[in-house]
Amino acid sequence: MAELLNVNDINVYYGAIHAIKGVSFHVDEGEIVTLIGANGAGKSTTLHTVSGLLHSKTGSISFEGKNIAGVPAHKLVEHGLAHVPEGRRIFLQMTVEENLEMGAFTQPNANTPASLERVYEQFPRLKERQRQIAGTLSGGEQQMLAMGRALMSKPKLLMLDEPSMGLAPILVEQIFDIIRQLHQAGTTILLVEQNAQMALSVADRAYVLETGKITLSGTGDELIHSDEVRKAYLGG
Amino acid sequence: MKNLKPHTRRNLITFIGLAVVWIVVTVLRGQGVLGRSASGLLVPICCYVVMALSLNLTVGIMGELSLGHAGFMGIGAFTGIIVSQSLMRAVPSVPLRLIAAMLVGAVFAGIFGFLIGIPVLRLRGDYLAIVTLAFGEIIKELITCLLVGVDEHGLHIIFNYKGLKGVEDLHLSETGQVIIKGAQGATGTQPIATFNAGMILIFLTLFIILNVIYSRTGRAIMAIRDNRIAAESVGIEITRHKMIAFVMSAAMAGAAGALYGLNYSNLVAAKFDFNTSILVLVFVVLGGLGNMRGSIIAAVLLYVLPEALRSMHDYRMLIYAVVLIAVMLATNSPIAQSFFARFRFGRKGGDEE
Incomplete structure (x- = not known):
């Protein structure tokens, strides 16, 4: 499989704090890759660096072989990188459909109806709530909306930042079912999660981040059975 | 009208209302019902309506508090005066000169x-408000330093920042005329502003703003206001869209300023101070953030009120303040809201704007 995203030796600082210390990983086309780790391990920082919200002082980030380090965040969407930010950041005052339309901001208007159709097929719940104001959706529905909105830009790589955060266990199951479905439909996904169990169960490959460094990597199955991961994240 | 979108119908009602007011006021003036002092208020009211509309674009639509809006009005006023006065001989037609003055003022x-906007729009929230306040004051002070005159050789401009130079340093010829005398402001301006020009400007401003709001650009600007990170994640360029809103807002304030400046034969830059910025902000907040119709109504009422109370001398600002508080209390009370809701038509599930 072709390599879609390659992150090589990035170092990110928040002022004097060295948050990411030489992280390297890659995502191949059609894969689900997950970055897991505890609070403050640098998962979101890594994702923000890939999506251009933060910048690395060293190393390189390439997408489809093109260097994208230093490209501003809004331009990356046009390249086919969609970022679903942490905490279900949707446009609360717009309707569900308007939120989705915003997702197609970088696309020609003519494509919007077809994209809407596709997203509604993947998220039937959103179709039911088409005209509803997004702020009145439940947490799980808001997460679906954020994911649906990202899919409107027809991304080659979908980056999800903690989609399970703050959701009830049954909704977490639902969200991960959707992630599986998206994967089966051919979307490449980079998933950042604290919920290691769930993340590893869907992932093809996984990386474990600890205080800004990758300490372990392997297939999802390998890691879910690894003693270190079990002790640290899965409760023995 | 039934098959129009709700917001289109709402905006149409606003335009029709404005047109009715225009006709009624014109008829009243023709009949001589409006006195001199009331007629004198018409142009400033139009200017402040445009100011409120344009500030609503920054505060209501873009969602950033700007406290220096009067500065842009000042720039428009004095460039407008310079344009009108210096074109006096070349362009005898008053309407043409007024249009030129407003255009140049806006530009x-x-x-x-x-x-x-380049430095200011990098900031957010309180910081942006403070810096716009500072720029508003800086603009006012800069205008105070200007000495401008015109003669057959063209414009003579001195930037009198040390305050040592006088009108004679402009070296005007015999037929020359001084337009701006530093701190004394513009004197001897030919007042050419008219109520009709004011109404046309309101129509134009409202038309432009409403078109922007419902355009792709407007959606992007409001998306940034609602959620910056989400907006960036769908590929909206934050700085560019904020700049579009800010520059448009400033340009409209400039046009309003030009009209305002050409309504008086004497005008000092001190008029465009912090108090004027706050006055306009009060119109916007009271009319409702993002609600253009509200801005118009609030600007008219709150501009007329202190003038109508002029006979009460010392108490008028007191009453003004009490009215402001009463309006805020009334519009926030659930009882009053449900009462007013009966008069709203064609609106379900939240305000469109």
């Missing part, structure tokens, strides 16, 4: 809006 205010 200059827009340019300043762009220059100020």
